Amino acid sequence: MHRKTPLKIIGSNAERTRLHNRKVVLGHLRSHGKLGRAELARLTGLSTQAMSNIIAELESEALILAGERQTKGRGLPAVQYTLNPAGAVALGVEVRPNAILCALVNFLGDTLYTKRIHIESSAPAVVLPAVKTACDEALSSIGKNAPPVLGAGIVMPGPFGRVGLTGAGKAELVGWDDKDPQALFEDVLQVPVRVENDATAAAIAEQTTGSATDLQSFCFVYFGTGLGLGVISNGEILRGAFGNAGELGHVVVERGGRLCSCGNRGCLETYTSRMAAREFLQKRGKSAENQKDLSDLLAVNDPDLEKWICEAADPLAQAIGTLENLFDPEAVILGGAMPPELLERLIAKLNLIDATVSVRADRTLPRVVRGASGWMTAALGAAALIIHDTYIPSISKVA
Numbered sequence: 001m002h003r004k005t006p007l008k009i010i011g012s013n014a015e016r017t018r019l020h021n022r023k024v025v026l027g028h029l030r031s032h033g034k035l036g037r038a039e040l041a042r043l044t045g046l047s048t049q050a051m052s053n054i055i056a057e058l059e060s061e062a063l064i065l066a067g068e069r070q071t072k073g074r075g076l077p078a079v080q081y082t083l084n085p086a087g088a089v090a091l092g093v094e095v096r097p098n099a100i101l102c103a104l105v106n107f108l109g110d111t112l113y114t115k116r117i118h119i120e121s122s123a124p125a126v127v128l129p130a131v132k133t134a135c136d137e138a139l140s141s142i143g144k145n146a147p148p149v150l151g152a153g154i155v156m157p158g159p160f161g162r163v164g165l166t167g168a169g170k171a172e173l174v175g176w177d178d179k180d181p182q183a184l185f186e187d188v189l190q191v192p193v194r195v196e197n198d199a200t201a202a203a204i205a206e207q208t209t210g211s212a213t214d215l216q217s218f219c220f221v222y223f224g225t226g227l228g229l230g231v232i233s234n235g236e237i238l239r240g241a242f243g244n245a246g247e248l249g250h251v252v253v254e255r256g257g258r259l260c261s262c263g264n265r266g267c268l269e270t271y272t273s274r275m276a277a278r279e280f281l282q283k284r285g286k287s288a289e290n291q292k293d294l295s296d297l298l299a300v301n302d303p304d305l306e307k308w309i310c311e312a313a314d315p316l317a318q319a320i321g322t323l324e325n326l327f328d329p330e331a332v333i334l335g336g337a338m339p340p341e342l343l344e345r346l347i348a349k350l351n352l353i354d355a356t357v358s359v360r361a362d363r364t365l366p367r368v369v370r371g372a373s374g375w376m377t378a379a380l381g382a383a384a385l386i387i388h389d390t391y392i393p394s395i396s397k398v399a
């Protein structure tokens with residue numbers, strides 16, 4: 001499966017500047033809630049005339065709303081502008097080996113619709129029409145006068161491209177090896193498409209509506225079938241050259257340890273992941289196929305699950321120490337398809353490394369926190385990524 005890494009906007013021709021300035025204005029409105037024209041001009045360093053043009057353009061596209069006038073100091077009270085939740089929508093789709101999860105969000109990232117569809121195969125010939133139908137249903141759910149669709153975020157399990165890890169993990173989709181998913185999905189959906197891995201999309205969901213709404217730099221450890229990582233640094237997504245940054249599950253934590261599906265030994269996800277929990281419990285005659293099984297075992301304080309939590313906590317704590325030293329995050333968030341109470345217990349058992357750059361006297365947040373998003377996390381995150389692309393994300397630190 002091939003994936004293009006979008007190029008950064010680095011030019012300065014008029015069109016690019018205009019698009020950039022629009023994004024800056026939307027970013028400020030997003031982080032401040034509401035602002036007047038003069039405040040926007042001051043925050044962005046743009047002239048009042050330039051600001052008036054951008055505001056007129058965004059208002060005509062219904063992406064922003066002019067609200068009440070608000071008095072600030074002397075002079076005529078200023079009109080306050082806000083983002084218009086109903087100004088646009090974005091689609092998010094997570095493709096799993098046996099299911100498609102579809103979400104629709106408004107311009108603020110609020111969820112309007114979600115649905116899970118079972119699929120018999122993850123082959124493109126099955127997935128593409130199923131995604132098209134799911135997206136059509138999502139859009140028709142909000143009525144005839146749906147606002148413009150900004151695009152669709154499609155989440156697929158990485159890694160992308162033929163790399164050493166291809167074939168790793170049991171979450172792999174069949175039949176996509178030599179395909180360009182972005183082009184195929186754009187063809188059937190007829191909207192701009194962005195393909196992202198599940199952990200990164202989940203991290204964005206967590207920043208939009210979850211535990212990271214006030215964070216600019218954080219690591220999101222994602223319990224999918226394996227173990228993924230989304231890194232947000234100063235509001236920007238860390239993606240790597242080929243979109244494959246964050247294969248945390250295949251970081252070796254014990255040399256010569258357990259054999260992993262990737263061919264290496266001692267990978268983190270052979271100890272700490274849903275698969276690892278399932279195998280550990282299966283060996284002890286217990287079923288842990290899904291979140292409910294795990295929740296049921298937790299509810300009765302199952303001693304084998306307790307043992308697994310203790311076993312999983314140690315390599316995870318080591319990995320978290322490494323993430324802290326590598327990325328200097330405000331916090332490490334654990335989330336994904338694990339029961340929240342299991343993540344809480346795992347966090348409680350973490351014996352974190354005493355000396356990392358994250359051990360600071362001025363800390364206000366715990367070093368590790370539990371994610372707040374649910375089972376639709378990656379699909380909602382994929383939709384949120386499309387919204388995320390419409391504004392400059394790291395504005396609050398700049399302002």
Ligand SMILES: [Zn+2]
Pocket residue numbers: 168249250251260261262263264267
């Ligand atoms: Zn591995």
